[in-house]
Amino acid sequence: xxxxxxxxxxxxxxxxxxxxxxxxxxxxxxxxxxxxxxxxxxxxxxxxxxxxxxxxxxxxxxxxxxxxxxxxxxxxxxxxxxxxxxxxxxxxxxxxxxxxxxxxxxxxxxxxxxxxxxxxxxxxxxxxxxxxxxxxxxxxxxxxxxxxxxxxxxxxxxxxxxxxxxxxxxxxxxxxxxxxxxxxxxxxxxxxxxxxxxxxxxxxxxxxxxxxxxxxxxxxxxxxxxxxxxxxxxxxxxxxxxxxxxxxxxxxxxxxxxxxxxxxxxxxxxxxxxxxx
Numbered sequence: 193x194x195x196x197x198x199x200x201x202x203x204x205x206x207x208x209x210x211x212x213x214x215x216x217x218x219x220x221x222x223x224x225x226x227x228x229x230x231x232x233x234x235x236x237x238x239x240x241x242x243x244x245x246x247x248x249x250x251x252x253x254x255x256x257x258x259x260x261x262x263x264x265x266x267x268x269x270x271x272x273x274x275x276x277x278x279x280x281x282x283x284x285x286x287x288x289x290x291x292x293x294x295x296x297x298x299x300x301x302x303x304x305x306x307x308x309x310x311x312x313x314x315x316x317x318x319x320x321x322x323x324x325x326x327x328x329x330x331x332x333x334x335x336x337x338x339x340x341x342x343x344x345x346x347x348x349x350x351x352x353x354x355x356x357x358x359x360x361x362x363x364x365x366x367x368x369x370x371x372x373x374x375x376x377x378x379x380x381x382x383x384x385x386x387x388x389x390x391x392x393x394x395x396x397x398x399x400x401x402x403x404x405x406x407x408x409x410x411x412x413x414x415x416x417x418x419x420x421x422x423x424x425x426x427x428x429x430x431x432x433x434x435x436x437x438x439x440x441x442x443x444x445x446x447x448x449x450x451x452x453x454x455x456x457x458x459x460x461x462x463x464x465x466x467x468x469x
Contacts, residue, residue, distance in 0.1 A: 195225040196418035199261050199290070200411065201254075201283045202272025202300075203232035203246070209450025210234075210404035211272055215411040217453035218433075222415035227266070229257035229286065232275045242447035248275045251282055258286035268294035268418035270410050277317040284321035294417040297326040297363065298410035299335045315339065324362035328423060330410045331358070332369045346375050348382065348391065348469070355384035365423050367413075369406060378465075379435065383427055391467045392428060394435040401441025401449025408451055409434040428466055435462030 198219045205211030212228045219226030231254060235245040269290050274280045287295055299318050315338050323329060323339075331338075333345045339361065340354035351374075355366040370380040378393035412433040416426035437451035439462055444450055456462075 195223065196267040196415075197227060197265060198224040198411075198414055198418050199227045199229065199266045199269040200272060200414075201229045201231060201258070201269065201274070201286065202298075202407070203234050203275070204230050205404070206233065206235050207403070207444065207448055207450070209444065209448060210407045214404040214407040214450075214453065215270065215272065215414075218408050218411035219415050221433075221453055221457055222412065222419065224267075224415045224418050227261045227264075229254060229261055229283075231279050231283070232273055234273065236447070238445075242445075246273075246275060248279065251278055254279065254282055255286075258282070258289070262286065262289050266290040266292055268292055268296070268414045270296040270298060270414040271300075271322065272298050272407055272410070273300040274314065274318075277313050280314060280317040281321050284325060287322075287325050293327055294414070295325050295327050296410050296414045296417070297322045297329045298406060299329060299331050299339060300406070301335050301338060319361050323358070326363035326365075327417065328365045328367060328413055328427065329358060329363040330367045330369065330406070330413065332371050332406060333373050336368045346373065348374075348376060348380065351382040352384070352389055352469075355382055355389070359384060359386050365427075367427055369409065379438075381431060383424065385423070389469045390424070391469050392431045393465045393467070394431065394462050397438050397441075399438065399441050399449070401443060401451065402438055403441075403444075403448050403450040404453075405434055405438055405451050408437055408453060428464060429461075431464045432456065432461035435464060436460065
């Protein structure tokens with residue numbers, strides 16, 4: 193048996209719910225062989241209200257990891273937390289070397305619970321070095337507002353305008369994740385391929401246990417692409433996967449509740465409605 197090889201260039205979430213930990217769990221659930229190139233280590237301090245610490249690894253360490261992964265061949269690659277412009281440029285160089293068209297850019301700009309970009313220069317670097325390589329880019333509302341230059345997004349119409357602008361920056365397909373800040377009665381994400389918009393909707397879950405949802409969604413798309421699904425099918429299936437994961441999220445401690453990465457395979461996929469808008 194030959195497994196498809198999926199690479200995540202992202203940060204390590206020491207709590208285990210997001211980052212490369214979420215990516216590897218998701219890759220495993222999709223039957224791919226997951227590999228990693230760490231960019232940062234993210235910690236949370238139990239003595240200070242679980243506040244975040246982000247420790248960027250040296251560039252030569254990232255390059256050494258990429259050299260290892262690239263030596264065996266990569267079928268699909270995704271990015272996660274890339275904390276500096278140098279890290280973003282190095283990740284872009286590594287992605288080009290993979291030779292794969294299956295590139296998913298998850299433009300992580302903040303840790304969950306934070307509201308300021310880790311490094312303002314990273315937005316321009318993502319636009320320059322990563323978006324032109326992306327088969328799919330998966331920003332949340334905040335990230336889509338930053339990449340598009342439109343600022344705060346709160347409606348489906350806002351998402352459509354942002355998706356068009358982000359597509360113009362080079363990404364072949366754009367998926368904007370609605371999240372709780374969206375003024376909508378469903379858990380809604382917007383897919384745009386340059387010609388049509390699809391609204392992906394599932395039931396909203398009354399839960400705080402959503403840690404790692406964005407990473408999990410992007411990783412599911414990546415694995416689906418590696419396994420041969422078309423982009424639209426890969427995105428819709430990933431929505432079913434992450435919606436199930438959110439529905440079965442659980443409490444880790446008083447600060448964090450991760451999604452359950454095995455929920456789709458254990459309990460079945462969530463119901464997702466797809467509407468051409």
